[in-house]
Each structure stands twice: as structure tokens, then as C-alpha cells.
Amino acid sequence: MSRMPPFASPLLLGFDAMEKTLERISKASDGYPPYNIxxxxxxxxxxxxxxxxxxxxxxxxxxxxxxxxxxxxQLIIRGRQIEQEERDYLYRGIAARQFQRMFVLAEGMQVLGASLRNGLLCVDLIRPEPARMVKKINISVSQ
Structure with missing residues (x-):
């Protein structure tokens, strides 16, 4: 029995981009740096x-x-520390680690700004209410 992809239903038209987004999310499983939302x-x-x-x-x-x-x-946050070669460590427990953290944003999400304070990077987002839109589709009759 073959497995049917979740967005292969004929009732879900145009959701192939969402399927690709879900695949990207599942691959990004690194836990560094920790974060809150x-x-x-x-x-x-x-x-x-x-x-x-x-x-x-x-x-x-x-x-x-x-x-x-x-x-x-996507909101992409990257961190890259430059390795300082001139230091002579007796013990090194803090590595100069690079990271990339990605967040998929819903349609209409906007980034207001980012601030860095006391070792915490805060990124503020806003989600405006989408305008409800109803559009009447005319039906043409051909003979």
C-alpha cells in the first residue's frame, strides 16, 4: 500500500508550497539557541x-x-562569532558557535523590529487581522 502525501487531496488546491514549508520545518530540528515565543x-x-x-x-x-x-x-536569524586566534585558553568550555534559526511566518505577519539586551535577542511581530473578502462569481450560460 502506497502512502499518500497529506496535501495530495483533490480538495486542497494550491497547497504544494505549504507542503514544502512543512518539510523544511521538520528538517530544522537543532535546539540551539533556545527560544521563547x-x-x-x-x-x-x-x-x-x-x-x-x-x-x-x-x-x-x-x-x-x-x-x-x-x-x-520566513524569519531567519543567524549568529556568527568570529574566532579570536590570539587567545591562549587553559580551558575552553564556551565555543564560538554559529547558528541559524528559521521561523515560518503566516501570511500577513510583519516584523516590527529586533532588540538585543542582556544576552537576549527579542524580535517583535504583528499579525494584522485580515480583511474578510467575499466575492460573487458570475455564472455564464453558453448554448
Whole structure:
């Protein structure tokens, strides 16, 4: 019996990009650096858009060592420390480690900004409410 991919249903049209996104997510399983995702200032009753904050523990990285970018619907955070050769370590327990952490963003998500404080990189996001759109499709009759 062959296995049918989850988005192969004829009722799911145009979801092949989502299937590729899910494959990318499953491959990115490195646990470094640790991170939190929290909802901040969310008051759904007032109609304010939902705000999220991603906080990464990046102790030892400076602002110049970090790079926060968006590509298509992905938030990509990279950290790259430059190895300092002139040091003479007696013991080295802290490695100059590089990382790349990717987050897939839903349609319409926007990055408000990023800040680095006390070894924590905070990236603030906003999810505006999508406008509900109903469109009437005319039916043509041919004879």
C-alpha cells in the first residue's frame, strides 16, 4: 500500500508550497539557541492586532554577530562569532558557535523590529487581522 502525501487531496488546491514549508520545518530540528515565543499586549476585544515576541538566548553574541532577515514567508536569524586566534585558553568550555534559526511566518505577519539586551535577542511581530473578502462569481450560460 502506497502512502499518500497529506496535501495530495483533490480538495486542497494550491497547497504544494505549504507542503514544502512543512518539510523544511521538520528538517530544522537543532535546539540551539533556545527560544521563547510569547503573545504580548493582546487585547482582542479592542480590535488591536495580535503582537508576538520571539526571544532567543544569544549570550556572547554582539549586535554585529547577529543578522535578522525575512525571506518570502520566513524569519531567519543567524549568529556568527568570529574566532579570536590570539587567545591562549587553559580551558575552553564556551565555543564560538554559529547558528541559524528559521521561523515560518503566516501570511500577513510583519516584523516590527529586533532588540538585543542582556544576552537576549527579542524580535517583535504583528499579525494584522485580515480583511474578510467575499466575492460573487458570475455564472455564464453558453448554448
Amino acid at each position: 510569547e503573545r504580548i499586549g493582546a487585547d482582542r476585544r479592542s480590535g488591536d492586532p495580535e503582537k508576538l515576541r520571539i526571544t532567543l538566548a544569544v549570550a556572547g553574541f554582539s549586535e554585529d554577530d547577529l543578522d535578522v532577515t525575512t525571506e518570502e514567508n
